[in-house]
Amino acid sequence: MKARMDSLGQALVRGLGMALLLAAAGAWLLPEDEAGAPRPPRPVTTRPLAVAPPGGSTPRARVLGVVGEAQRGQGARWVALAVGEELGPAEAVRTGPGARVDLGLGDEASRLSLPEHSEVRVEEVTPAVHTLRLERGRLDVDYGEREARRLRVHAPGGVVAETHAARFTLVSRGSLVAVVTREGSVDLTARGTTIHVGAGQQGLVFDGAAPLGPEPIPLEVLLRVAAEAPAGVETLCLSLRGEVRRGSEVWVEGAPVAVSHEGVFHADVPRARGRSRVSVRAREPGGTSRDVSLPCRAGGRMGQVESVKFRWSEGP
Numbered sequence: 001m002k003a004r005m006d007s008l009g010q011a012l013v014r015g016l017g018m019a020l021l022l023a024a025a026g027a028w029l030l031p032e033d034e035a036g037a038p039r040p041p042r043p044v045t046t047r048p049l050a051v052a053p054p055g056g057s058t059p060r061a062r063v064l065g066v067v068g069e070a071q072r073g074q075g076a077r078w079v080a081l082a083v084g085e086e087l088g089p090a091e092a093v094r095t096g097p098g099a100r101v102d103l104g105l106g107d108e109a110s111r112l113s114l115p116e117h118s119e120v121r122v123e124e125v126t127p128a129v130h131t132l133r134l135e136r137g138r139l140d141v142d143y144g145e146r147e148a149r150r151l152r153v154h155a156p157g158g159v160v161a162e163t164h165a166a167r168f169t170l171v172s173r174g175s176l177v178a179v180v181t182r183e184g185s186v187d188l189t190a191r192g193t194t195i196h197v198g199a200g201q202q203g204l205v206f207d208g209a210a211p212l213g214p215e216p217i218p219l220e221v222l223l224r225v226a227a228e229a230p231a232g233v234e235t236l237c238l239s240l241r242g243e244v245r246r247g248s249e250v251w252v253e254g255a256p257v258a259v260s261h262e263g264v265f266h267a268d269v270p271r272a273r274g275r276s277r278v279s280v281r282a283r284e285p286g287g288t289s290r291d292v293s294l295p296c297r298a299g300g301r302m303g304q305v306e307s308v309k310f311r312w313s314e315g316p
Contacts, residue, residue, distance in 0.1 A: 061087040061103050061122050064111070068099030087122045092135070094119035105130050109144025110151070123154070138287070139170045143184075157208025159190045168197075171285050174258070177205040178247050178285035180217055188213075202285055204247045206261050218245055221290040223282040229297045237275060237296035240267045244282045251281045271296070 063085045070081040074091050081093060081101065093101055095116050103112040106125060114120055118137025124130070132139075133154040143151045145165035153161045153170055159177040161170050166184030171177065179188045180202040188195050188203040193210040197203040203213035225242040242265050244250060250257045252267040259265045269278045276296050283289035 061105050061112075061125060063087070063093075063101065064104050065100070065102035067101075068116070069096035070094065070099050070101045070114075071096075089122055089124060092119055092121040094135075095137070105143075105151075106146075106149075109146055111142045113140040114138075115140070134170055134172050136172055138172075140287075141170065142167045155205075157190065157205065159188070159205050159208065162187045162189070169285070169287060173249055173256075175207045176247060176249075176285075179203045180286040202247070204285070212246075217286055218284055221248075221282060221284055221288055223280065223290055223292060225280055225292065225294065227278075227294050235270055237269045237271045238278050238294060240265075240269065240278070240280065240294075242266075242280070245284065247285045249283045251279075251283075253279055269296070 063081060063083050066081055066083055070093060071078040072081045072085065072087065072091055072093050073079065078094070087093065087103075093103070093114060095101055095114055095118050097116055099116050101114045103114070104110070105112055106127075110130070112120070112132075115138050118139065119135040120137075120139055121133040121135060122131075123133055127149060129150050129152060131152045131154070135156075139153065141151070141153075141163075143163055143166055149164075151163050155161070155170065155172045155177045157175075157177060159172075161168075161179050163184060163186045166181055166186050168179055168181040168184070168186050170179055177190070179186050179197050181197045181199055183199050185199065186197045186203075188197050188205070188211045190205045190208055191210045195203050195211045195214055197214045200217055201214035202217050203211045203215075205211050222245055223242065224244075225240055227238045227240050229236060229238055240252060242250065244259065244263045244265070246261060246263045248259065248263060250259050250265050253269060257265050257267045269275075278294045278296055279291060280294065281289055281291045
């Protein structure tokens, strides 16, 4: 009996020792926080894989060439423009006298040219649509076809020119907006009406009204001028009355002259020191122009100058 009790006591002692040993080992293996309590296991975190945007990098309008004085700006801040720069959304480019800027749009298949006294603003450039706004002046466009993307150019008066692929010129001067298409086709929209301006055609919009046309691009520049120096008016060199095709622009002595929707203009040219002649320039929407020079006389009627015509040639 005594032997059996000794064996049971020894087994209990061994079991208790083993339990204490396991508890000590477990306490040594479990991590503890500063307060001595076991810390929960650390969560496993994964970083999402970076996915490249469709079509590669975001397309931009890039400056390919600058001639003369040109600036880029956003809001009221304008700085000099340089070759190699890129234009982001809401940025604009404007050109001074005799200047010109060439832009690449999205890829090498599409180029824009901004001649003097013009301003264009970038609104959106994505793989699907290139959206610009011609604030004033002229924009020569060579837009190459790339899948389903489109070019959309807004102009004053709610006018929109849109194309999938075309070579055309967009003009915005005063109340006139004009599209002249040389290759491809352009949809010209104003006042809820859209016309399809195909190759060799032009469309005109006056004062944001519905578009006129399409009509063939004139092959000649037309300028008729009747000039006189009114007797007894010593302050005038010449009084001009003239006619051009509708949509044409006219300058007298380098200053723009208002032209009616029918193509009629009038200008009084004052006398000035050293002024012996008066220059008149007419320019069709497509860009072709013609100059005439009239003598400044002391008085009397000069009569009508013969019509001035010049064969149309394609611009850039």
